[in-house]
Amino acid sequence: xxxxxxxxxxxxxxxxxxxxxxxxxxxxxxxxxxxxxxxxxxxxxxxxxxxxxxxxxxxxxxxxxxxxxxxxxxxxxxxxxxxxxxxxxxxxxxxxxxxxxxxxxxxxxxxxxxxxxxxxxxxxxxxxxxxxxxxxxxxxxxxxxxxxxxxxxxxxxxxxxxxxxxxxxxxxxxxxxxxxxxxxxxxxxxxxxxxxxxxxxxxxxxxxxxxxxxxxxxxxxxxxxxxxxxxxxxxxxxxxxxxxxxxxxxxxxxxxxxxxxxxxxxxxxxxxxxxxxxxxxxxxxxxxxxxxxxxxxxxxxxxxxxxxxxxxxxxxxxxxxxxxxxxxxxxxxxxxxxxxxxxxxxxxxx
Amino acid sequence: xxxxxxxxxxxxxxxxxxxxxxxxxxxxxxxxxxxxxxxxxxxxxxxxxxxxxxxxxxxxxxxxxxxxxxxxxxxxxxxxxxxxxxxxxxxxxxxxxxxxxxxxxxxxxxxxxxxxxxxxxxxxxxxxxxxxxxxxxxxxxxxxxxxxxxxxxxxxxxxxxxxxxxxxxxxxxxxxxxxxxxxxxxxxxxxxxxxxxxxxxxxxxxxxxxxxxxxxxxxxxxxxxxxxxxxxxxxxxxxxxxxxxxxxxxxxxxxxxxxxxxxxxxxxxxxxxxxxxxxxxxxxxxxxxxxxxxxxxxxxxxxxxxxxxxxxxxxxxxxxxxxxxxxxxxxxxxxxxxxxxxxxxxxxxxxxxxxxxxxxxxxxxxxxxxxxxxxxxx
Numbered sequence: 001x002x003x004x005x006x007x008x009x010x011x012x013x014x015x016x017x018x019x020x021x022x023x024x025x026x027x028x029x030x031x032x033x034x035x036x037x038x039x040x041x042x043x044x045x046x047x048x049x050x051x052x053x054x055x056x057x058x059x060x061x062x063x064x065x066x067x068x069x070x071x072x073x074x075x076x077x078x079x080x081x082x083x084x085x086x087x088x089x090x091x092x093x094x095x096x097x098x099x100x101x102x103x104x105x106x107x108x109x110x111x112x113x114x115x116x117x118x119x120x121x122x123x124x125x126x127x128x129x130x131x132x133x134x135x136x137x138x139x140x141x142x143x144x145x146x147x148x149x150x151x152x153x154x155x156x157x158x159x160x161x162x163x164x165x166x167x168x169x170x171x172x173x174x175x176x177x178x179x180x181x182x183x184x185x186x187x188x189x190x191x192x193x194x195x196x197x198x199x200x201x202x203x204x205x206x207x208x209x210x211x212x213x214x215x216x217x218x219x220x221x222x223x224x225x226x227x228x229x230x231x232x233x234x235x236x237x238x239x240x241x242x243x244x245x246x247x248x249x250x251x252x253x254x255x256x257x258x259x260x261x262x263x264x265x266x267x268x269x270x271x272x273x274x275x276x277x278x279x280x281x282x283x284x285x286x287x288x289x290x291x292x293x294x295x296x297x298x299x300x301x302x303x304x305x306x307x308x309x310x311x312x313x314x315x316x317x318x319x320x321x322x323x324x325x326x327x328x329x330x331x332x333x334x335x336x337x338x339x340x341x342x343x344x345x346x347x348x349x350x
Numbered sequence: 351x352x353x354x355x356x357x358x359x360x361x362x363x364x365x366x367x368x369x370x371x372x373x374x375x376x377x378x379x380x381x382x383x384x385x386x387x388x389x390x391x392x393x394x395x396x397x398x399x400x401x402x403x404x405x406x407x408x409x410x411x412x413x414x415x416x417x418x419x420x421x422x423x424x425x426x427x428x429x430x431x432x433x434x435x436x437x438x439x440x441x442x443x444x445x446x447x448x449x450x451x452x453x454x455x456x457x458x459x460x461x462x463x464x465x466x467x468x469x470x471x472x473x474x475x476x477x478x479x480x481x482x483x484x485x486x487x488x489x490x491x492x493x494x495x496x497x498x499x500x501x502x503x504x505x506x507x508x509x510x511x512x513x514x515x516x517x518x519x520x521x522x523x524x525x526x527x528x529x530x531x532x533x534x535x536x537x538x539x540x541x542x543x544x545x546x547x548x549x550x551x552x553x554x555x556x557x558x559x560x561x562x563x564x565x566x567x568x569x570x571x572x573x574x575x576x577x578x579x580x581x582x583x584x585x586x587x588x589x590x591x592x593x594x595x596x597x598x599x600x601x602x603x604x605x606x607x608x609x610x611x612x613x614x615x616x617x618x619x620x621x622x623x624x625x626x627x628x629x630x631x632x633x634x635x636x637x638x639x640x641x642x643x644x645x646x647x648x649x650x651x652x653x654x655x656x657x658x659x660x661x662x663x664x665x666x667x668x669x670x671x672x673x674x675x676x677x678x679x680x681x682x683x684x685x686x687x688x689x690x691x692x693x694x695x696x697x698x699x700x701x702x703x704x705x706x707x708x709x710x711x712x713x714x715x716x717x718x719x720x721x722x723x724x725x726x727x728x
Contacts, residue, residue, distance in 0.1 A: 071521065077544070077547060077548065077551070079541075079544035079548065081540065081544060082513075082544025082545050082548055083548065085509070085511050085513070085514060085545070086510050086511075086514040086517060086545070086548060088510075088514055089453075089499070089511035089512060089514020089516075089517070090514040090515070090518045091514070092499050092511065092514065092515060092518075093499075093518030093519070093528075094522070095518045097514075112504055113507060113510070113511075116503070116504050116507065117502070117504075117507055121500075122705050122707070123706060124484060125484055125487070125488060125492065125494040125500075126486075126487040126704075126705055127485075127728065128484070128494045128495075129499065129500075130708040130709075161706055162707075185707075185708040186709075186710070302720035
């Protein structure tokens with residue numbers, strides 16, 4: 001068994017070095033990030049429903065229990081408020097918990113612990129008590145899971161000082177941001193996306209390094225452009241890039257900004273882009289009212305980039321309804337690529 | 351029901367002027383899922399007696415001073431006073447060590463003291479000054495010190511937090527435990543039952559303590575709980591119901607509970623029957639849902655400080671003058687602290703946005719207007 005493993009490892013290394021890039025899906029990126037951080041720091045542990053013996057409800061923690069055992073990978077009963085509180089208390093006392101919510105919808109059962117016990121404590125204690133915890137799980141719409149299982153919480157958690165809120169799009173984001181979140185001494189809300197788990201992306205050798213971290217609070221320009229800025233997070237970043245490819249054929253070059261972090265928001269990168277292109281469309285899966293796009297537009301209004309706008313900034317969002325079940329209805333509840341293209345053309349008066 | 355002061359069984363003689371230690375009968379503890387409970391007697395040394403007396407008196411006078419400062423509007427917001435319940439905080443600390451951990455709810459001034467805070471920094475926090483234990487950022491309900499996790503404002507939330515601390519104790523392989531306190535009002539919270547379950551499943555070294563002072567704000571226990579036998583509410587968790595007005599009872603029960611935890615048996619639950627003289631908070635006169643006669647009866651028959659004082663005096667463990675001297679010293683300490691708390695300056699405005707994130711370089715925080723750019727330091 002050991003020799004088979006080393007044989008595979010040896011050849012894997014050769015393959016890796018030969019082909020400098022690797023295709024890793026988001027699920028595996030998250031899995032590897034957690035594995036490496038568990039190995040790196042004894043104080044890191046994972047708890048949540050089905051994370052251990054079931055290998056994770058969405059298989060994100062596959063293999064971790066087998067490797068690290070009961071002490072570090074803990075299956076909890078279905079009691080979010082209780083186990084989220086336990087996770088925060090463990091963070092108070094010096095451990096570095098990763099608390100998984102099976103989906104962020106269930107975090108509403110525990111939201112008091114996330115906000116009042118985790119987010120506010122460093123401030124209330126005037127810097128005496130740190131809370132180095134990561135809350136993670138899939139956020140936003142999935143496929144056919146209906147209203148109670150499809151809400152996006154980026155705006156809710158992004159509202160609160162004391163939290164960091166992160167929303168990765170691809171495998172590079174997932175890996176680098178999760179490592180950064182685990183190493184961060186502050187409470188981090190880590191919003192994954194179930195539909196992205198199975199999507200493969202290229203990861204360079206540099207990205208596969210065990211100390212590869214992406215700074216929290218910094219957006220990334222995924223695509224350079226000159227005519228209009230598209231700002232997005234999570235799965236919608238991919239839609240923006242798809243829309244940009246279609247629009248490029250008509251001579252419209254979109255700059256696509258991947259927020260990566262919801263809070264603290266990287267206003268500088270957004271402003272710099274808007275000052276360059278003069279036009280802004282935000283794209284998100286969540287509801288429009290009091291959402292991420294609303295915040296971005298307000299900040300642009302209040303800052304230097306306003307003077308560079310050639311047209312009002314607009315938002316593309318999920319439809320302002322609870323998520324329906326039937327496929328045709330669900331498809332029309334979320335922003336589609338055609339909605340992005342339509343909005344760009346409207347803003348550019350095409 | 352209330353009880354009379356316990357009687358002496360044995361005392362040992364020595365050459366010193368005062369009796370160095372004496373053994374007292376203490377009230378029998380009601381047991382749930384336990385074959386044996388704490389001992390029926392408690393041996394008190396003169397040294398410990400004086401220490402408990404001083405600490406309880408300090409809490410008492412500190413709380414009364416807070417009452418005064420609140421009425422003068424020097425303390426504002428919420429202020430939940432602990433006078434009457436002193437034997438709980440002091441007795442618990444007598445049964446554990448400072449390397450153990452403790453968390454409680456918002457009636458926390460007494461615990462902040464027993465866990466190592468000073469009267470000065472507690473009072474300065476109540477008055478919202480820069481030398482307050484939380485630099486004026488927390489207030490009455492959010493005081494922290496080593497191995498003391500507050501001071502928590504949301505009823506019941508502290509209980510799972512305490513179990514998390516206990517999990518860390520077990521995970522890190524220390525011999526430490528966590529005491530997690532809640533009141534009779536909080537005892538019906540769902541998250542507490544969730545915590546009972548996980549603490550038992552994982553055998554966490556946690557002592558759950560229900561401070562039953564008979565009233566959850568304005569609601570008596572009979573009106574809030576289908577079962578008022580709080581020591582049994584942990585169901586599969588062994589429980590003790592203890593006289594919370596007797597510091598020795600509390601101490602012996604805590605020692606018993608601590609042994610249980612440290613031997614790896616998992617959680618245990620203590621109900622301390624106690625009483626608060628003040629209303630729920632300074633906004634509550636405390637007499638609309640209970641009679642003045644009831645309050646007066648507890649004061650005259652069960653006051654924790656009087657009980658200890660009577661025991662010590664009637665066993666020649668201290669003199670009247672000596673205890674009076676302690677009273678004077680305590681009074682002075684409180685006066686000095688109050689003076690300090692009233693004159694210490696308020697926190698600097700530069701501190702407004704600090705302590706958002708730990709170990710982070712400084713960053714800009716939006717003020718009340720887009721032009722107000724403030725800075726946050728870790």
